Amino acid sequence: MYGAISALLLASCVKDEVYNTPHPDKGAVSIHVNLPQGTEDYTVEIDGQSVQGSGAIFVYPALLSPGEHNLLMYNHPDGLTIADGIAHVNAKPATKSNGNTLLPMPGCLYSASTACTVTADDTVRIELDPLRRMRDLHFELTVTEGDPERIASVEGVLSGIAGTYTLATESPGGEPMTTAPAFTRDGNRVTADARLLGTAGEAQILMLTLRFTDGEVQTIENDLTEMLRTFNTDMQTPLKISGSLLTPTAANPGTATITDWQVQKVVDITIK
Missing domain, CATH: 2.60.40.1120 (Carboxypeptidase-like, regulatory domain)
Structure with a gap:
């Protein structure tokens, strides 16, 4: 009798474990x-x-x-x-x-x-x-020599850009690729925008093809490697690259060139 009561008392002291969640x-x-x-x-x-x-x-x-x-x-x-x-x-x-x-x-x-x-x-x-994870790049060229109205169109191809981004390592990469920003002219200003994952490869080259109203076509090769050297370090702030575009004139009928390159971070720029 005593043993049965003791067993009952011990059993009554055992409680179910309490959990915080299901x-x-x-x-x-x-x-x-x-x-x-x-x-x-x-x-x-x-x-x-x-x-x-x-x-x-x-x-x-x-x-x-x-x-x-x-x-x-x-x-x-x-x-x-x-x-x-x-x-x-x-x-x-x-x-x-x-x-x-x-x-x-x-x-x-x-x-x-x-x-x-x-x-x-x-x-x-x-x-x-x-x-x-992408940075906006704005190009702005000002025609400082020649008649801007002679420029019928401008085409551009930028090489040496990243085509991929690895999410886990938070880094751009892949083989160097190219993109073709849409250049437009408004008065004496020629502009274009690009949105890039970053740069890739050893060099970043911008090839511009200018077509004039008289049928003449000129190509300008621009090495932007140094200007874009730190491009991948600050994706939050747009980058603006500007320069002076010199086009052929009667007095200087040579080839078109771009001078006075400038690079600056621009917080309030509007990318279309």
Whole structure:
């Protein structure tokens, strides 16, 4: 009788273990995304498994095992393709056969990467601040010699630019590519814009082809390597490259040239 009572008393002292969540052996991830203006939908990847998200608060739908996990977040800009953690700028439709000339003004890529430590029976909360991964480049040439009205059109090709961006390492790369910014003339000013993942290769060359109203065609080769040497170090601030465009005149019928190059960071420039 005494033994039965003792066993009953011992059994009554055993309590069920109390857990904080419905997932005692796994952890959850909640992300607060500080979205850049104009960014709505995005992708979150954890250990290579991607899920579409939107809004400032995103709860990863799968529970994770305890330990460290790699996390990526990126938006979906027009003109870029993202696969296997690498963003690629798309080629221009007219040159897709050779794949060398990239879109000059794709949408802007934003991304963030981090490692998070997941704890069982808990929710880890992460703050993400996606950063701009593309830099705007503005060209502005002023015709200081010759009649600007003689210029019928200007075509430009910029070589030595990056075509890919690795999200995990946060770095541009790939083989050096080319792009063709759309140059236009307004009065004595010739301008163009480009949006680049960065520079690549040993040299950055801008080839300009000027077509004049009398049928004359001239090509100017411009080495911008030194001007773009630190281009990849500050994607947040647009860069402006300007110069004086000298075109043939009756007194100086030689070839067109560009002089007085200047490079400056411009915060308030509007890229069209």
